[in-house]
Structures are given as structure tokens and as C-alpha cells.
Amino acid sequence: MKYIKHVRGSITLLFSMLIIVSVIYPFATAYISTYVYHSPYSNVPVIYHNGTAIGSPDMVENFTQPWFFHPRPSMTDYFSLSSNSSSNYGPVSPVLYNFTLQLVKKYYGGYISFNNTTTTIPINMVSYSSSGVDPDITILSALIQIPRISHYSGIPQKDLLSMVTNNTVAPFLTVVGIPYVNIVTLNTYIYDIMQNAQ
Amino acid sequence: MIYSQYISILLTFLVLAILIPIIGRYIADVYQEKTTILDVLFYPVEAWIYKLIGTDSKKSMDWKEYTVALVLTNITFGIFAFLILTQQGGLPLNYFNSPDMSFRLAFHTSASYLTNTDFQHFNPVTQISMFSEMFAIMLLMFVSSATGLVVAVSLIRGIKNSNGKIGNFYIDFVRSITRILLPFSILTTFLLVFMGVPDTLTPYIILHPVTGGSSIMPLGLNAAHTSIELLGTNGGSYINGGNSNPLSDPSNATIFLETLMMLLFPFSLIFAYGEMIKKKSESFVLFIVTFGLLLFAVLSVVNIEMQGNVMLSTIPHLSMSSGNFVGKDTRFGVVYGSFAQTVSVYTNTGAQFVNIDTMLPGSQIFLLFGMFIQAVPGGIGTGFTYLLLYLLLSVFLGGLMVGRTPEYIGKKIGVKEIKYTSLALIVHPILIITPFVIALLFNPFGSVTYSPHNLTELLYEFTSEAANNGSSMTLNDNNAFYNIAGGIIMLLSRFIPIVATLAIAGSLSNKKSLPERGGSMRTDSITFALYLIGVIIILGALMFLPVIVIGPLRDYLRLSHYG
Incomplete structure (x- = not known):
């Protein structure tokens, strides 16, 4: 029971990581890439x-x-x-x-x-x-x-x-x-x- | 012409050599909590996370607490990803109408990404929605890389400390992501976008080619995915055909960058080790071992592939002067494509740059060997860990042979350390050979045809899963047997060595660091480096020579008939 606090720790870690790597990282990179190249396809040659x-x-x-x-x-x-x-x-x-x-x-x-x-x-x-x-x-x-x-x-x-x-x-x-x-x-x-x- | 291509390999290592000290010193600073350039940006974020977790951010943990926190965290993330994958049909951003994953496939997939294996039993374009990509795949790629890093760092602290503590898991974990993986991923994402890799929330573009009809070109978060995939030595690609697909790797400039990305952290961590224990000569020895073995493998594979397929050379009017182009994309060339693939397998990334299935049997033996030893340089964190385990074993064996006390950096290597080291190392062959034999005996789903090539494929499948590598040869493996057996192999072969490593770290951290005496074997000499290479090769050969003979070696002999 000494370790029960780590259940809370791991769940908090899950949600904070979701915000950082699952939301901010993909959305920010995608937004900047499409913004910089003025194209919804970013820099892919078409x-x-x-x-x-x-x-x-x-x-x-x-x-x-x-x-x-x-x-x-x-x-x-x-x-x-x-x-x-x-x-x-x-x-x-x-x-x-x-x-x-x-x-x-x-x-x-x-x-x-x-x-x-x-x-x-x-x-x-x-x-x-x-x-x-x-x-x-x-x-x-x-x-x-x-x-x-x-x-x-x-x-x-x-x-x-x-x-x-x-x-x-x-x-x-x-x-x-x-x-x-x-x-x-x-x-x-x-x-x-x-x-x-x- | 051919020799100028060999220079490309040299050039890659040269650029790497310039980067290693810079990145290595930075990694050491991050884990010793020195001031770094990103403090301003991430310090408030980290402070907020620590506050929510409720752990005292200054409190260092002993190895048991560290292990509990690590395992619980991994279980939480794994279950979360599993739930997302099984429910993705009803979740948003599902542009290709990907159905819910079956339980067995979701188990295999989440186990695969959680363990840094990234073995794919599915089609990444049509069977993964963009939501799953963000909230399951990308999440786990960061988490597994961070887990690898914290295990390596806690082992280093175990060697360094004498107070029974190996650091605080949450701090190590969060800092691995915010200070190392995330900033570098963002940087390389923009580099890749600049070089023409798509990174957008637009899922695809419909083309109307002049040849008639229409075709769908998938776009999406390719560059963001590829960055963490390669920097974190994960390897499961965003798109079919792996990193050989022109959308993930459009030119000979991107493959150069991507090869560097795979090598960067595994090698920098060795440098960081020397910085952290303040003995650069120790990390120099590890450099010689990893770089020596890697270079040997790379040159062998490239040479074998450049000689071309002897069987095909009997066809009249066929020019083989450019090497074995079968299963390789034109823009990489045979030399650099084979080089990148060898690096990919040896760093346990497992990304596909060329098709391993059609590589020559000699190359396949070298690739398998890289996965058998997992340590030159191996995956992010884990590769370094295995290297230290081999080193501890060598110190122990050497100590016994010359009759001196086995010691490493002032710490006595006792029975406990060697027990756990042996456990971590023996798990690997057991987890390869047991399922291999089961598959041979029961022939699940008629997938085994017992031809030498098929046996190589089968062996490769289990070796790749047990090494948490993720590269694959074409085997029809999306069925209950391979999903479930594969998932279990990956989880066991990841977490048994991790727990054993943390136990070693704990045991070492309880020992007093003895001052250097003349009586112990020197571990920072060229002699020791050569001896360590010998131990690694002999251990690998002893464990795996029999299975090599059944598959690729038989193919090799069949091929030499044509010569």
C-alpha cells in the first residue's frame, strides 16, 4: 500500500503527456508547416x-x-x-x-x-x-x-x-x-x- | 563511382562525431538537473506537472519505488492506447473510415508501440485513424523512448551513487520528454517538412493522373510521426512501405538526415555516461566496441549487397553493376539504402528503408546478429543498458579468469548483479526460440512452409519482436497466433530486462565506491574493449548459431551453388 500514490502519479502523467505530445506537438507542427508554406498540403510537391x-x-x-x-x-x-x-x-x-x-x-x-x-x-x-x-x-x-x-x-x-x-x-x-x-x-x-x- | 558512395558512410559518421559531444553533454546536463537553454520554456510546465503528480520533486527513489512507478506508468499508457485503438471507429478524425481494431490486433499494436518495438501487423494508412495516430501511436512512441532513457539513466546513477537511491522516476521521465525528445522532434519535423515531407491535418489529396482514373495520396502527420519514430528508435512508419515510401523519405538528403536521427541518441547517451560518471575513458571504451561492431556490420552488408544476387547474374543481358537493386528504392542507391537499413536494425529502430526480405542471405545473417546482441548501439536507452550488462558480465568473467576481484568503477560486482545480468540476457534467446519451435511444431494458420526462406522469415519475426526492433520480413502475420504470441514476447522481452536492470542499479547504489587500487582489472583500456567485443560476439554466436543454420545460412549455401 506504500506505493498506492503511484497510481495517481501514473494517471496524472498520462493526462499531462496527452496534452503535450498528443495535442500540442502534432497540432502545432502541422499548423506551422501549413502556415509557413501557405498550403493545406504543407511542403509536399504537387x-x-x-x-x-x-x-x-x-x-x-x-x-x-x-x-x-x-x-x-x-x-x-x-x-x-x-x-x-x-x-x-x-x-x-x-x-x-x-x-x-x-x-x-x-x-x-x-x-x-x-x-x-x-x-x-x-x-x-x-x-x-x-x-x-x-x-x-x-x-x-x-x-x-x-x-x-x-x-x-x-x-x-x-x-x-x-x-x-x-x-x-x-x-x-x-x-x-x-x-x-x-x-x-x-x-x-x-x-x-x-x-x-x- | 562505387568508392565515392562508400564515402557517404564515412561522411555520416563524421557528422555524427561532431554532434555526439554536443548532444551528449546536453543529455548529461538534463539528467543532472543543471541549467540548460530550455529552462525558461519548460520549467513552469514541469513544475505544474510535478505539482499535479503530488510527488516531492526533490525526493530521490530507491529501485523498488522507481520500478513500481515505471511499471504502473507503462501499464496506464498501454491500457489507454489499447482502448483508443479498439474504439477508433467511433472517434473523430477518422478520415479513412478505419474500423475498430480487433482485441488481438489492438493488444499486439499497443504492446508493440509501448515496448519501442513498433512492429506493425496492420496497414498504417487505412487501419489507423488520425485520432489514434495522435492519442495512441505518437503518445506511446514518446513514452517508450522516455522509458528507455530513464532506465539507462537510473543504471548510471546506480553506478555513481552510494546512498541507495537511483533518482526520481517522474522527474527523469518528464524531463526526457520535455527536454530531449520533444524539442529535437520539433526541430527535425521542421527540417523534414522543409525537405518535402508532408505534415498537415489534411488527411489526403486526390490526384487525377494523366494516365486516367484517380488516386489518393495520403498526407497527414507524416513528418511529426517520422521525427519521433527515428529519434526515439521506434520504427513503425506512418505509411505503407515504411521509410522507403517517397512520402516519408523523398530524397537522398532526407535519408541522410534520417540515418543521423536514428544514430544520434544511442551514441550520445554513451557520451553522456562518461560525462555523468566523470570518466570519459570509460565511455571511450564503449564507443570503440559499439562503433567497431556497427562499422563491421555496415561494411559487410553493403559489400554483400553491392556484389549483387548471384542467381540473377546468370540471366543474359542483365546488368548487375549497380548491385542488388531488388527491393531497394532508386533514390537511395544500393550502398546508402543498405547502410540505412543496417543502422535501422542495429539501433533497434526497425524502420524499413529497403526490403529485408529480398536482401541477400549474408546480409540477413548480419541483420539478425544485430538483433541478437541488441547493444551496438541498440535502441534508445535500452541499447546502452544492454551494453553495460555485457560489460558487467565481462568484468565478472575476466575477474574470475585472472583471479582478481570483479570491480567496475569502484563498485564490486557480486552474485546479485550477475544473477540479474544473466536473467536479462537469457530472456532474449528463450523468447525467440520458444515461439519459433512452437510455430514449427504446430504450423499456426498454415503460415509455415518449412522452406529455408520461410524459416528465416519466421525467425526474423520473433527475433525482431524479442529485440523490440520492429523491422519485419514479409510474413502473413495478422492472425491470432502471431498477434498474441508477438504481444507477449514483446512485453516480456522489454520489461523483464528493465526490472532486472533497475534491480542491478539498486544493488549497485547500495555499495560504497571503493578507491581505485592496483588489484582490479582496468576497464578503460583498448585491451578491455577488444575483450568486450569478443565476449559479445561469442555470447551471440553461442546462443544463436543453431537457428542461423536452419534459415539464412541454408539460403546462403543454396545461393552459392549458382556462383
Whole structure:
């Protein structure tokens, strides 16, 4: 019974912590973040087209049209929130082997790279990501798609090439990570060019 | 190209090395109640809380009272979160119409967040309402981190004091939150928002992509959640796909920051220890041990992942030069992604930066090993505690071997301390292997297929729960067996070592600090550091080599066939 006062202590602690970390902390940070950036979405990048939110560089869409840069494969249904999971094939699984083999066949000299057989297919383009919504691909993964995109969109190859070069994100502090391009950004450019051409 | 990426690892540790003394000294000041910069702001708030609690804010507690207060507080918070989760369907701010959690899932979830594990058997977007996020998840993430910190601090006081007291639980707990966790979380929240992570009360935005249809992009309190998740080495993410999701970790700059956030407090606490006992050489030894083992693991994992998957390299026209990209996001790259994941597991954060399931078997062995030893650097507070437990055991064993009195910083290490140390350390393998064997024998819900990879997943599940880690491999685990067994494993593996640690602190605090004599073994030398590394590796290997052989090692051997 000597310790009964700690029941009161723990309950008081619960309520004071609720005020500090469950109310003040989230509300204050959210309020300041939205206030500073003048946006209800805080500082998240959103791409608008004629006033409609058409995408975000932080979330890949299911770009299947041949004139767009294709994302990495994903088990995710891009439109569903509930199945956002990545690969669960083990590293030694025959399923992984066959899956990768089929994709490499599809890309190498096939539709995706537009019968381009001069280069090998980077592992980046034929593997699942961790998030399942990886919006980025490596430079090589972008380059192998250029002949196809040029053919279907009518944009000259050298324009696409400079588009990739101009939008390459360099490693942070020149060493953290690898150079990559965001395909949502690239595809928005392609979409704009094609809209204007019509 | 590849070597420049290795420099990124060096750079991270370099920035960390600059931060550690600053933060470490600050932590030491906070717990010694010296004046700090935030006194003006928080002193009135704290005074008000102490007044409401009714505890005399100057009164120091003995270990029994401290334990009672700690356990009661944790029970109160746990029950509160459990109630919120089971009732969330009817509570406000439920934008995704999340249903009430079932009792078993709510038990697993509240146990998981209460114990700093943050293992998720649910979909964080659709099954947690924003109300639950604030009043259950965020609350428990702060509380579990603070609990870890106070246990470490009371152990340090036990070593330091000779009056039988180990501090006042309420003061330690409140100050952990108001002086350490909250200010740093607010700071990193704004840094993350600046780098593009959403933090808003708007729950989602509907996009109308040019490819047709519409899609929902979840926003919400992502940055606020991610801050305490990583600073408090919690690890359960705000969104699917963990911290590899571009909404939680949008660029290669954020992963750099987030990796630092995970490492910051576990390492700073070691520095604070040296400050508090006024013997920097002791914390230097602990630095060598933790940093040495962590660096070894990091370089091994990164090397293994950069070599790529031998099985896939037999596919023609496939270029593997960028390493094993399977299950890794492009913007991190294989090197930094693997590095961040290793740090995440070794700090017992368990946040997902890359998919552990598709990492190579060699890497999986290293990750499992990190969770077996839990101390390099381990979770916030708990990692440091385990490190000291290994140290006490080493001092005792070493003392026996060379025939000297086992002593640590002037305190004799007796039977009582070693009993509790052994208890805290033996609980871990028991709680991994028992449920592992039960699952193998009874195959609950047909989840066990007995393939080497499946056994690795199963082993990983229980190891992650027993280490209060929270990282997971993809196992179909939202069912009664894994919910209930998991909840029990997490609670026992958290609170048995905590109580044992507090008992050791209590026992040490009753001993007089003897002046240094020539007769005791030196604990502040390089020799001792190497010896401690040996003890940690041998203990880990002895306890866990058999289970490693069943799962990941078999996978490793299967893979080497292709070579």
C-alpha cells in the first residue's frame, strides 16, 4: 500500500503527456508547416495542370502508355491504398528468377526499349522497389527507353536526352545516393509537349 | 563511382562525431538537473506537472519505488492506447473510415508501440485513424523512448551513487520528454517538412493522373510521426512501405538526415555516461566496441549487397553493376539504402528503408546478429543498458579468469548483479526460440512452409519482436497466433530486462565506491574493449548459431551453388 500514490502519479502523467505530445506537438507542427508554406498540403510537391492536381513526384502512377517513361515494376495496384507492398520473393526464390528473366526478355530488344539490343538491361528497371511506389529510375534505365518514347511521342531523341540530363538529381553532397531521374516529372514534360503539339 | 558512395558512410559518421559531444553533454546536463537553454520554456510546465503528480520533486527513489512507478506508468499508457485503438471507429478524425481494431490486433499494436518495438501487423494508412495516430501511436512512441532513457539513466546513477537511491522516476521521465525528445522532434519535423515531407491535418489529396482514373495520396502527420519514430528508435512508419515510401523519405538528403536521427541518441547517451560518471575513458571504451561492431556490420552488408544476387547474374543481358537493386528504392542507391537499413536494425529502430526480405542471405545473417546482441548501439536507452550488462558480465568473467576481484568503477560486482545480468540476457534467446519451435511444431494458420526462406522469415519475426526492433520480413502475420504470441514476447522481452536492470542499479547504489587500487582489472583500456567485443560476439554466436543454420545460412549455401 506504500506505493498506492503511484497510481495517481501514473494517471496524472498520462493526462499531462496527452496534452503535450498528443495535442500540442502534432497540432502545432502541422499548423506551422501549413502556415509557413501557405498550403493545406504543407511542403509536399504537387503538380497541377489547368488547376487540377495531376500528380506528385513523390508518388508514381501506372504509366503504361508507350510514349511515357515506365516506372519500375511493382506489386502495388497504384490506385489502392491497402496493397502498397513490395516484393516478398526471397533472394533465392525461383519465382524471383523467372519474374526477372521474363522482364529482361521483354525489355531487351523488345517493346519497352523499342528493339534496342545495343545495351544490357539494368537490374534497376526489372526489380521491385522497397516502397512499391518508387517514382525514380536510374539514368541508364531512362536512356534505354528513349528510342521507344521518341517513336511514339514524336519528340526527337536529343530533346529527350537533354530532358533526362537536365532533370537528373545529383547525389546529396555529391556522395549520398546515386544520380536518378524522377519519371513523374519527365512524363509531365512529355504530356505538356504532346498537348501543345496537338 | 562505387568508392565515392562508400564515402557517404564515412561522411555520416563524421557528422555524427561532431554532434555526439554536443548532444551528449546536453543529455548529461538534463539528467543532472543543471541549467540548460530550455529552462525558461519548460520549467513552469514541469513544475505544474510535478505539482499535479503530488510527488516531492526533490525526493530521490530507491529501485523498488522507481520500478513500481515505471511499471504502473507503462501499464496506464498501454491500457489507454489499447482502448483508443479498439474504439477508433467511433472517434473523430477518422478520415479513412478505419474500423475498430480487433482485441488481438489492438493488444499486439499497443504492446508493440509501448515496448519501442513498433512492429506493425496492420496497414498504417487505412487501419489507423488520425485520432489514434495522435492519442495512441505518437503518445506511446514518446513514452517508450522516455522509458528507455530513464532506465539507462537510473543504471548510471546506480553506478555513481552510494546512498541507495537511483533518482526520481517522474522527474527523469518528464524531463526526457520535455527536454530531449520533444524539442529535437520539433526541430527535425521542421527540417523534414522543409525537405518535402508532408505534415498537415489534411488527411489526403486526390490526384487525377494523366494516365486516367484517380488516386489518393495520403498526407497527414507524416513528418511529426517520422521525427519521433527515428529519434526515439521506434520504427513503425506512418505509411505503407515504411521509410522507403517517397512520402516519408523523398530524397537522398532526407535519408541522410534520417540515418543521423536514428544514430544520434544511442551514441550520445554513451557520451553522456562518461560525462555523468566523470570518466570519459570509460565511455571511450564503449564507443570503440559499439562503433567497431556497427562499422563491421555496415561494411559487410553493403559489400554483400553491392556484389549483387548471384542467381540473377546468370540471366543474359542483365546488368548487375549497380548491385542488388531488388527491393531497394532508386533514390537511395544500393550502398546508402543498405547502410540505412543496417543502422535501422542495429539501433533497434526497425524502420524499413529497403526490403529485408529480398536482401541477400549474408546480409540477413548480419541483420539478425544485430538483433541478437541488441547493444551496438541498440535502441534508445535500452541499447546502452544492454551494453553495460555485457560489460558487467565481462568484468565478472575476466575477474574470475585472472583471479582478481570483479570491480567496475569502484563498485564490486557480486552474485546479485550477475544473477540479474544473466536473467536479462537469457530472456532474449528463450523468447525467440520458444515461439519459433512452437510455430514449427504446430504450423499456426498454415503460415509455415518449412522452406529455408520461410524459416528465416519466421525467425526474423520473433527475433525482431524479442529485440523490440520492429523491422519485419514479409510474413502473413495478422492472425491470432502471431498477434498474441508477438504481444507477449514483446512485453516480456522489454520489461523483464528493465526490472532486472533497475534491480542491478539498486544493488549497485547500495555499495560504497571503493578507491581505485592496483588489484582490479582496468576497464578503460583498448585491451578491455577488444575483450568486450569478443565476449559479445561469442555470447551471440553461442546462443544463436543453431537457428542461423536452419534459415539464412541454408539460403546462403543454396545461393552459392549458382556462383
